[in-house]
Amino acid sequence: MSKELFVIIISWIISIYCLLKFVPKERIREAHISILFSQSIAWLFELIQVHFGLVEFPFREFHHATKMSFSLHYIVLPTFGVFFILLYPLNKGKKRIMFHYLIFSSALPLYTTLVEHFTSLIEYKNWNWFIATCVNLILLWFLQKFVFWFRKEIY
Amino acid sequence: MVIVMIRDRWIFVAIICISFFIIWRIVPKKKAREAWVLFLSMGMITWPAGLLAVEMGWIKYPVQLLTNANDYNKSSFTYEFFLFPMTSVVFSIYYSKVVSKIGPFLYYSLFAGLFTILEVILEKTTKLVEYDEWQWYWTLFTLIITLFLNHKYYQWFKKRLRVVSL
Numbered sequence: 627m628s629k630e631l632f633v634i635i636i637s638w639i640i641s642i643y644c645l646l647k648f649v650p651k652e653r654i655r656e657a658h659i660s661i662l663f664s665q666s667i668a669w670l671f672e673l674i675q676v677h678f679g680l681v682e683f684p685f686r687e688f689h690h691a692t693k694m695s696f697s698l699h700y701i702v703l704p705t706f707g708v709f710f711i712l713l714y715p716l717n718k719g720k721k722r723i724m725f726h727y728l729i730f731s732s733a734l735p736l737y738t739t740l741v742e743h744f745t746s747l748i749e750y751k752n753w754n755w756f757i758a759t760c761v762n763l764i765l766l767w768f769l770q771k772f773v774f775w776f777r778k779e780i781y
Numbered sequence: 782m783v784i785v786m787i788r789d790r791w792i793f794v795a796i797i798c799i800s801f802f803i804i805w806r807i808v809p810k811k812k813a814r815e816a817w818v819l820f821l822s823m824g825m826i827t828w829p830a831g832l833l834a835v836e837m838g839w840i841k842y843p844v845q846l847l848t849n850a851n852d853y854n855k856s857s858f859t860y861e862f863f864l865f866p867m868t869s870v871v872f873s874i875y876y877s878k879v880v881s882k883i884g885p886f887l888y889y890s891l892f893a894g895l896f897t898i899l900e901v902i903l904e905k906t907t908k909l910v911e912y913d914e915w916q917w918y919w920t921l922f923t924l925i926i927t928l929f930l931n932h933k934y935y936q937w938f939k940k941r942l943r944v945v946s947l
Contacts, residue, residue: 655938655941659817659821662818662825663821665821666821666824666825666862669862676854689836691832691833691835691854691855691856692835692853692855692856693852693854694853694854700829776814778945779943781941781943
């Protein structure tokens, strides 16, 4: 088994395990809407990255059908999004919230940069972890606004 | 060829505009969240399904909404992330209202049938979609199955949604 396949399988297992294990039952719909919205923005953003040749995905699940990766944007990055929402600090002050944003927007590039470095799942063309962190700050902000609007009607 | 491509792309733009108009007119504001759930979850079913169909060489989309989209993604952005989700939104939001009158069989046939007819017309007259192994009844069956699955998911999700503001 190639190391790329190994990383994909391990990422699926860890993501699903974390989702099943650490999402509280009473917040399950909030987690669901977070993952759905994260998947959509992850996919849209990936489309933009590939369209402008910022990033390439040499090893991918659907090799003929697309030049975009699937698992990373279908399960791994959305799992980050879910825990960003579930662990979001309420009533804790501005500094704590900024810290939360920084942790999550840099944790994602840490993962992808490691994957980029050690496997051929991702290859940065005109891209680096710093731009990724800035972009993630914006995407997480969208996610937070959307989910907080949505959950007003979940009980 | 170029003229055909431009014409086909305009057909897509027109279909998308009409879908937006339909959604805007018939989804009540208090059901906005329900529509979001349906729209997003349907896209997450059709995303891998559409990739699989292209990967297996069953179906092709020679002309896409964006120029050169086929250079990096051969599955159909418009179908998988827009037309299928939109269909699912309308289907599920009006499900209980209409099914009580005409029954589920007719209701499913109506939606899946109309969509399939539209796709077959596009297949025959444009380059927007091209069947290789694919047959019209594959569209019909996969659409019935995905509408069913998404509707079940929606019913589960809806159990804990309530309207607090308009």
